[in-house]
Every structure is written in C-alpha cells, then in structure tokens.
Amino acid sequence: MSTRPNRHPGPCAVCGTTVPAQAGPLSRTQGRWTVHCTDHPPAASDENRRDDQPPAQPPVEVRYTGTETECAALVQALKLTPHMQVMRVSDLTPRREKPGRHSVYAHVRIDPRLLAAIAREEAQE
Structure with a gap:
C-alpha cells in the first residue's frame, strides 16, 4: 500500500466525512485510491499486518x-x-x-x- 497527501477533497473511506485537499492521507489499496480523515488512518499494509490479524474486508x-x-x-x-x-x-x-x-x-x-x-x-x- 502506498500513501501520499490527497490533492483534492473527497469522502473518508471509513466514515464518509469530507476530507479537504492536503488534509488526509491518500492510499492505494487493492488497486483503488482512497482518502482517510485524521480519525481513520489507512490500515497497515498486508506486509505489516500481524499473523493473527486477518486482512480487512470491504464493507x-x-x-x-x-x-x-x-x-x-x-x-x-x-x-x-x-x-x-x-x-x-x-x-x-x-x-x-x-x-x-x-x-x-x-x-x-x-x-x-x-x-x-x-x-x-x-x-x-
């Protein structure tokens, strides 16, 4: 998973709150770009995931x-x-x-x- 600041406003991938431009991390997970608010940072990549922690599922x-x-x-x-x-x-x-x-x-x-x-x-x- 790669991460960079968001260039454009968009909804948080977790809570749906609008994240202003440059105000949250933009991450690419499973081929898709998503932005996250400060309350919901992107999940750790599969490489950093603990063995006892299953991969995240879509909603x-x-x-x-x-x-x-x-x-x-x-x-x-x-x-x-x-x-x-x-x-x-x-x-x-x-x-x-x-x-x-x-x-x-x-x-x-x-x-x-x-x-x-x-x-x-x-x-x-």
Missing part, C-alpha cells in the same frame, strides 16, 4: 425493510454492536407497493477478527 451492504421504527432500531443496533462500524446509512425510503413500510440501506465494516471467529465456529459445526 457489506445491509438492506432492511420494515416500519419506520423498526428501520431506526436496526440502524441503532448496528451502531451499538461491537466489532461493527456503520460507515454510511441511506435516508429512509417509503415503499410504494407497501404503505407503512420503509427501506434503509447501510454500509457496515465488520472487524476481520469477528469474521474469522464466526468462520471457526461454522467449521466446528
């Missing part, structure tokens, strides 16, 4: 359809879950075909250690 997209209250509760639960970081959440979208129902989308980064632990559990079953 997963979560889509949920339910009542307005259920959608808000799901987003709050995702934010409060340890080892999960909610990066972006869409606005609540009313479902035309189902009155009273809404959809919400979220991008969630799951800690690779949690994914590895779940994979170990599934392998034991």
Whole structure:
C-alpha cells in the first residue's frame, strides 16, 4: 500500500466525512485510491499486518425493510454492536407497493477478527 497527501477533497473511506485537499492521507489499496480523515488512518499494509490479524474486508451492504421504527432500531443496533462500524446509512425510503413500510440501506465494516471467529465456529459445526 502506498500513501501520499490527497490533492483534492473527497469522502473518508471509513466514515464518509469530507476530507479537504492536503488534509488526509491518500492510499492505494487493492488497486483503488482512497482518502482517510485524521480519525481513520489507512490500515497497515498486508506486509505489516500481524499473523493473527486477518486482512480487512470491504464493507457489506445491509438492506432492511420494515416500519419506520423498526428501520431506526436496526440502524441503532448496528451502531451499538461491537466489532461493527456503520460507515454510511441511506435516508429512509417509503415503499410504494407497501404503505407503512420503509427501506434503509447501510454500509457496515465488520472487524476481520469477528469474521474469522464466526468462520471457526461454522467449521466446528
């Protein structure tokens, strides 16, 4: 992974906050350029990664359809879950075909250690 200062403003790859030009590191990871805010520096490259630390995974997209209250509760639960970081959440979208129902989308980064632990559990079953 190579790193240099960002020349243009752009969204932080982790939290989505706009990073002004020259205010954050720009890194190339897996063939893609991303900028990071000061609160979320780029992850260490695979060469610097500890053996017990699995490689970082791209965020997963979560889509949920339910009542307005259920959608808000799901987003709050995702934010409060340890080892999960909610990066972006869409606005609540009313479902035309189902009155009273809404959809919400979220991008969630799951800690690779949690994914590895779940994979170990599934392998034991």
